Amino acid sequence: MTSDLSQYTLGYDIPALPGMKLDDVQTPALIVDLDAFDHNLLKMRDEIAKYGVRHRAHCKMHKSAEVAKLQIERGNACGVCCQKASEAEALARTGLADIMVSNEVCDPYKIDRLAQLPKLGARILVCTDNLANIADLSQAAVKHATQLEVLVELDCGGARCGVADSAAVLELATAIIAAANLRFAGIQSYQGAAQHAYDYADRKALLDTAITITKDAVDLLESKEIHCDIVGGAGTGSYPFEAASGVFNELQCGSYLFMDADYRKVKDKDGKHLPAFEHALFLLTSIMSTDIDGQAVCDAGLKAHSIDSGLPTVFERPDLQSLDYSDEHGVLKDPQNSLKINDKIKLVPGHCDPTCNLHDWYVGVRDGVVETLWQVTARGKFY
């Protein structure tokens, strides 16, 4: 399934080749610890199965069709989510068959492309939060003689997109049902702000509210005999709440698979990390200068990882600390001057989503040897 690597130049297009030792990987490179990856993949499969709900894996995190297929085949996901029309197209082109854009698509040209994707054999779902958009989606689906499934996005506390209340959900659901070539698929109710509420009680309060708002909308629709195939939302930080709510039936976790330094801060009610997902994603970086006492400079800067959610931690090296990152450099505090030029270290990115988006490849490593490369299929697909 991996793309043909022979067409690429090592160290120019690709960071590694299968069979290479980790120490020979060209840096900076995103590496995936395949043992930790497998652990996370199966752990989430079992977690969600326990609640009797579905998992729709969120691909906006990794943007890789190869990873998505593993989430479906081995992780028992029912389908995938993404955030953009061009991402959906990139995934549909690889044969993925059940793709939700968990976001609004409003531009006429984007809507037109989206409406063509069912021709590739995929069930295509999209969210909406306004009436004019429903008319545009319908018109495009009619034009291309396809069907789009549409969810109403409800603002359950995130204060970003989404309609404000149950009455508005009913109004839009009714319009979707009435529109040609659209099918009403349910409610999208994602509390993004709750994902990174580190404290359990804070998170619970946000989710209690979100679940109440969502239940109210579902109940109003049911009272009008409008059934929600999907009541979707949740993420790595919050999913136990949605899973146990009796309201949500499809969860959209993404970051659990790789984990990042920020998600490591989210604690359960006992003050422990949420059910033991491991760091599987690392930014491998090489030391390139050690001229200053007590510090070392590595080759991973702002073009190799995103610091919007905080600086990366140094994996299993409590003696080292991120001090500062510029475009192509990272400055590490190394009080014992333990690092030498060309030493490699593993950074745990602060925020996996925008970090993965910077790279073209994941290097899958097991026991210190490169086992596979996965392409970041939808990198650059942000239209």
Add this chain to the structure above:
Amino acid sequence: MTSDLSQYTLGYDIPALPGMKLDDVQTPALIVDLDAFDHNLLKMRDEIAKYGVRHRAHCKMHKSAEVAKLQIERGNACGVCCQKASEAEALARTGLADIMVSNEVCDPYKIDRLAQLPKLGARILVCTDNLANIADLSQAAVKHATQLEVLVELDCGGARCGVADSAAVLELATAIIAAANLRFAGIQSYQGAAQHAYDYADRKALLDTAITITKDAVDLLESKEIHCDIVGGAGTGSYPFEAASGVFNELQCGSYLFMDADYRKVKDKDGKHLPAFEHALFLLTSIMSTDIDGQAVCDAGLKAHSIDSGLPTVFERPDLQSLDYSDEHGVLKDPQNSLKINDKIKLVPGHCDPTCNLHDWYVGVRDGVVETLWQVTARGKFY
């Protein structure tokens, strides 16, 4: 010179086609105002010529061979800088003939690739700050029967890479001169921290120190009859100091060409912006949700621009303000509820370098019409 656009799909691979109106560009997209671009290009040409020094345009900012060629042909740059071996390779493959890696290259495989680049017809320069690296560079150049030109990087106050003092510069320069297939090219002395010291007096103090340190090293080398072909450094924030120093002879400005929100804060001694560079780079984004009173949501998030140096400003719309950015969304304060779905606005990115690195294309616009597309040639070339 633009790549053949017919092989790409609009809205999937590329954001626009020449001849399109700005309102039809697929968002989020990086657009370049070609009038402002021309102004900046010629302004820097004239600024630097006034001091009688050379300009080596820094391509790490834009990563585009097409832009680099305009800087040489119309902006009178003597050559280009970049920061990585793979970037140098990407530029050399397009025929650029004078390429400095203004950074250390330490990994053996990267050194090997770098040493092959002169075969493409390019003068290749690289920096060093340690003796072992000089031996490695020499060995690779001998292996490939090429010549690398090597500058000693001096830490003139940035506390990142670079040797500490003149004695160390002399030691490394002597080693370069003695090494087979290397040529000593001079001193690299870049004060990165000074570029964003907004206050003139703060910046002057940092540069006074940097220039003194650099002059001391040049003088020591001259006393040993070692001539520096290049005494290089400077950036958009500091170049008037280096240009007037009588010590530096080659300046490495980059951001002046596009400008970003952070560089807009740098003031001259009269409290005005440095010599009138204009915002030429914008992130075009579309409004996708207006359900919440007093705010609007746009389609440009952390995957479309970098917020490490602060949130973007909204160009020529003082009534709008950046509130928050998540992976694919931006929330704008819009107190008058003036924005409607599918309205387009221009954001001025906080930091141009890591923002450009996220995109594959620049859309060059004049008078509201797309005139050209420039490829971000070296995107992903961070090895």
